[in-house]
Amino acid sequence: MRTLVPLLVAAMAASNIAHAGTLAFVGAKVYPAPDAAPVEHATVLIRDGVITAVVGRDLRVPKDATVMNVDGKVIVAGFWNSHVHLLQPPYRGAATQPAAALSEALESNFTQWGFTTVFDIASLPGDALALRARIERGEVTGPQILTVDAPFFPEGGTPIYVHDLLESLKVPTFEVKDVDEAVARATRQLDAGADGVKLFAGAIVGGPIGVLPMKLPIAHAVVGEAHKRGKPAFAHPSNLAGLQIAIDSGVDVLAHTTPNIGPWPDALTQSLVSHRMALMPTLALIEQEAGADQLPEELKAKMLAAASQQLKSFADAGGQVLFGTDCGYTAVYDPLLEYRYMAAAGLDWRAILASLTTAPSARFGQAARKGRIAAGLDADLVVLQGDPAQDVTALDRVEMTVRAGRVIHRAPR
Ligand SMILES: [Zn+2]
Structure with a gap:
C-alpha cells in the first residue's frame, strides 16, 4: 500500500492543473512531431488534459466539447526552454x-x-521547488517546472557575474571544497526534489585566473549522485579545461557552447557526441554579453561564428x-x-523544433508524455500564427499556449 501514496499525490497534482472536460481545437495545420508530415485542417481533441485524437477534417466533435476555432493557425507540441x-x-x-505576481x-x-x-x-x-509546488496545487498558473536548485561552484570559484548578487542576498556560498561536502549537498537537494545537478566545470572568475576548473573528483561525485537517481547533470564548461572536466565526470548536458576557444576540432565534437552529451547553444547570449561588455564588433562576430560552428558540427x-x-x-x-541564430548556423526548422520538443522530452525522461501531439500524451500545445516551415521566426509568434488542456496564454487582440 505504501507505494500507492505517491501515485495518488501525483494524480491529484495533475488534476489541479488539467482542464476538466473536452476541448476541440479545430481547423489548424498540425505538426504532430518535428519529423512528421503535417495534418491539414486538423482537429485536436483533448479530454481532462490529455490528447485523445488528432485527425483530418472528418472528425465528429463530441457535443459536450468546447470548440476553439484555430482555422489558418499551426499547432505544434508545447516548447521546452531547458x-x-x-x-x-x-x-x-x-x-x-x-x-x-508569480x-x-x-x-x-x-x-x-x-x-x-x-x-x-x-x-x-x-x-524553484516552492514555485513548482504552488503551480501544481493550482494556486499559480505557469509551465511545468524542473530545477537543479542551487548550483555547485569550485572552491574560490563563485563566478564574477553573480558574486555581488549572492553577497548582497546573504545566501550561503555555493562553493564546495571537497567531495564529502559536495556529496552531502547534492544528496540533500536531490532528496528534496531537485531534477538534476548543475556544476560549474569551469567557473569564470576573471582576473589572472580567468576560468577556474572544478576538481575532477568533486565533479565526478556530484554527477554520480544525480546519476544514482536517474537524473541529469548539467555543466557550465567555459573553456577547454572545463569541457574536459565535463566529459570526464560524465556530465549529460552542456549549458553553453564555448565561443572563446574558437571552432571545435572534429575530435572534440566526436568525443562530446560519443559521450552522449546534449548541447545548448545559447548563441543569442553572446550578442547580449558582448553588448554589455562593449566588445568590438569584430570580436563579437568571431565568437558568434565559433559558437555557430560548434553547434552545426555537433x-x-x-x-x-x-x-x-x-x-x-x-x-x-x-x-x-x-x-x-540557430537557423543562421545551419539548423533547419525541424531541427530547431526538435530542440524545443522531442529532444528535451527524450533527454529528461518525459518522451512518453510530452514532445509530440498524439493520443495519450499530455495536451501541452502551442498555437502559432504562422508556419515555421515557411519562416522559422513563426516559432516566436504565439497565438495560444496550452498546458494540460488549459489555455494559459492567449495573444492580445
Ligand atoms: Zn545559465
Whole structure:
C-alpha cells in the first residue's frame, strides 16, 4: 500500500492543473512531431488534459466539447526552454510571493513564448521547488517546472557575474571544497526534489585566473549522485579545461557552447557526441554579453561564428541539441534572436523544433508524455500564427499556449 501514496499525490497534482472536460481545437495545420508530415485542417481533441485524437477534417466533435476555432493557425507540441534561471523577483522567495505576481511573471517570461516546460538550471535554494509546488496545487498558473536548485561552484570559484548578487542576498556560498561536502549537498537537494545537478566545470572568475576548473573528483561525485537517481547533470564548461572536466565526470548536458576557444576540432565534437552529451547553444547570449561588455564588433562576430560552428558540427555529428536561452540571467526572455541564430548556423526548422520538443522530452525522461501531439500524451500545445516551415521566426509568434488542456496564454487582440 505504501507505494500507492505517491501515485495518488501525483494524480491529484495533475488534476489541479488539467482542464476538466473536452476541448476541440479545430481547423489548424498540425505538426504532430518535428519529423512528421503535417495534418491539414486538423482537429485536436483533448479530454481532462490529455490528447485523445488528432485527425483530418472528418472528425465528429463530441457535443459536450468546447470548440476553439484555430482555422489558418499551426499547432505544434508545447516548447521546452531547458536553460532558464528563476532568480529574479518575484521568483526570489517564491513560497511567499503573491500568486498573481508569480502567474503574471511566468506568463510574461515563458508562456507567452509557448514554453510549457522550463528547466531552471540554478537559482536560490528552494525557490524553484516552492514555485513548482504552488503551480501544481493550482494556486499559480505557469509551465511545468524542473530545477537543479542551487548550483555547485569550485572552491574560490563563485563566478564574477553573480558574486555581488549572492553577497548582497546573504545566501550561503555555493562553493564546495571537497567531495564529502559536495556529496552531502547534492544528496540533500536531490532528496528534496531537485531534477538534476548543475556544476560549474569551469567557473569564470576573471582576473589572472580567468576560468577556474572544478576538481575532477568533486565533479565526478556530484554527477554520480544525480546519476544514482536517474537524473541529469548539467555543466557550465567555459573553456577547454572545463569541457574536459565535463566529459570526464560524465556530465549529460552542456549549458553553453564555448565561443572563446574558437571552432571545435572534429575530435572534440566526436568525443562530446560519443559521450552522449546534449548541447545548448545559447548563441543569442553572446550578442547580449558582448553588448554589455562593449566588445568590438569584430570580436563579437568571431565568437558568434565559433559558437555557430560548434553547434552545426555537433548537430551534423548526430549530437542532441536542446533549446535554451539563459533567461533569468539575461533579461531577454523573447527567444526570437536565438531562433534566428540557430537557423543562421545551419539548423533547419525541424531541427530547431526538435530542440524545443522531442529532444528535451527524450533527454529528461518525459518522451512518453510530452514532445509530440498524439493520443495519450499530455495536451501541452502551442498555437502559432504562422508556419515555421515557411519562416522559422513563426516559432516566436504565439497565438495560444496550452498546458494540460488549459489555455494559459492567449495573444492580445
Ligand atoms: Zn545559465
